[in-house]
Amino acid sequence: MRNTFGNLFTLTTFGESHGPAIGGVVDGMPAGVDIDMDFIQSELNRRRPGQSKITTARNEPDQVEFLSGVFEGKSTGCPIGFVVRNTNQHSNDYDNMRSVFRPSHADFTYTSKYGIRDHRGGGRSSARITISRCVGGALAKLVLRKIGISITAYTSQVGDIALDRDYRKYDLSSVESNIVRCPDAEAATRMEHLISEVKADGDTIGGIITCVVKGCPVGVGEPEFGKLHAVLGAAMLGINAAKGFEIGEGFNCVTSRGSQQNDIFTSNNGKIHTTSNHSGGIQGGISNGEDIYFRVAFKPVATILQEQPTVDKDGNNATLCARGRHDPCVLPRAVPVVEAMTAMAILDYIMLNNSTAVQY
Template sequence: MPGNTFGHSFRITTWGESHGAAVGVVVDGVPAGLELTEADVQKELSRRRPGQSEVSTPRSESDTVEILSGVFEGMTTGTPISMLVRNKNANPGAYDYIRNIPRPGHADLFYMEKYGFRDHRGGGRSSGRETVGRVAGGAIAKKLLSSFGIEVLAHVIELGGVKARQVTVEEIRDNVDRTVVRCADMEAAEKMLEQVRLAREEGDSIGGIVELIATGVPEGLGEPVFDKLDADIAGALMSIGAVKGVEIGAGFDCARMKGSQMNDAFVMEDDGSVITETNNAGGIIGGLSTGMPLICRIAVKPTPSISKKQKTVDMSSMEEMDIEVRGRHDPTIPPRMVPVAESMLALVLADHMIRSGRMNSEYLLR
């Protein structure tokens, strides 16, 4: 199975299954000289881990990370960094009943069709637990970017039909982790939580929208023609399970705008620099970063594992049947998607920073 590696100059390869012994990642391309500890990675993994609240699966995992290579005396050595997280609360037997029964909304049937075999234990590689490796690698990318003044943030702006008001970057920093739904608009967060509770009571699930913002991104990141910055970001975010749509800047609203409304006019700053007056482009024009905040949003579908009856087929008897999915599942995905989305955006930005020649060991060690 190819397709487990992401990136060019800064690369991650994730591995492991939802109910196997462990999950993890190998990160290659990290410059030597970055101060890094397990605590730096653990901070991000703890934001992603299951069992934190009523909006996540009750599966209880500490997601304790072990750095096996690439770090010596608290500094990256420039060699591949291998990280492991052991599955402590796996329950593979709970999935025996779906060995031959594909769950609606899941990749079960199509893994079986493609490979002739599948890991039915919670979806194996297609499980959301695969994102542990992404977040561990993204934690390194985020720390690397912070050395250059780049910050990556995400927050839930819509959940179960409840929309948050527009908030500032400062509000995102201060509020996003204060509520279990990770919405920086605290009033909307309460209404979102009500929708989560209602969906759980009904045996159903809800989807939503996560917005990402990167500040401090310099001009000129991106490699036209096919490695445009926005193309790589879209590919990174769409690679996350449950993401069904990506928009950057004005996004789909641009289809309903005139050129005079969409275009970001250029103006002079007091220091003589030229910037855009607005940011409908979301910080990217022609595949290159503009120096303005990078803004994108992802549409996240409802959790496919629900206890309501759904139609499926027993592949052993080839008979239609109803299924009520049992087990431990999130009633909604966007709140736990926040650190995952941040990680994927950080990975793209770190990769392009290195490719642009702006990020190297000499800078970190000086």
């Protein structure tokens, strides 16, 4: 099982949903960076369960403890080890899932691959594992903001309630002003009502998160097997429940002609820009200095509180009615996870770019 993300800036994670703790080790963190603990904890608070009426009722403080790599408030350049204790597990809620497979969950595939699985909350396949990603992403953000790079994700669609695809039409500073994390207040209210209705039915619903990266310099990304959009796509599709990724115009571009889709270059006092940004800030796998923007589709959460037909581990027909505390919609809590994975991917490839730059 591969548990490490990245090349130079790496995150290795450990832990299970109902184990003693979730944790990880970040390696490659530059030395001398101010470690803003309040900021890091705030990133975890954005992801934590129990934060609103439309998220799981599991009530965890998700308080991060750093074990190494930080001295007198600064990174030392050594590996940063950390843990977040699990304190509010209800493992008995999962007893009826010990021998049966939840439809569309990782239960069957984990059992088939490893011959064993932790049925309590999904174990390693639980979205709770993304805690470690948020810690790693927060550390990456601390580095990126020193070089003027910002990352903002937001809920752009829940079910059939969708914002305009153009992120420039919205005030992205307002994302945290509502529990859905949507920059359009009216749409956020409708999304909240829809999620509440779905939750009352014991069901779940999916949606889309849009992410915008501002300030990424020209030249980040490798031209062949390390294309920046491919790296971002892999990072996003590695998030629990993510099922689709598109950058720039994405699938919408297939109805356009080249004359409509091409981003025309222009020069302003010798600085080259494009007059449009259909490419999403990446051309030939390399950043071009424009905003990087992409969309990630998330499926409805697999565990629903309705009776469903399934089979047990021996292949016998069974019926499952799941218990426990589950998100009716993953989107609000997935927003900081999308940002975290983006931050780590961008920082890692900036470091790779700097390490391979030819000096004349």
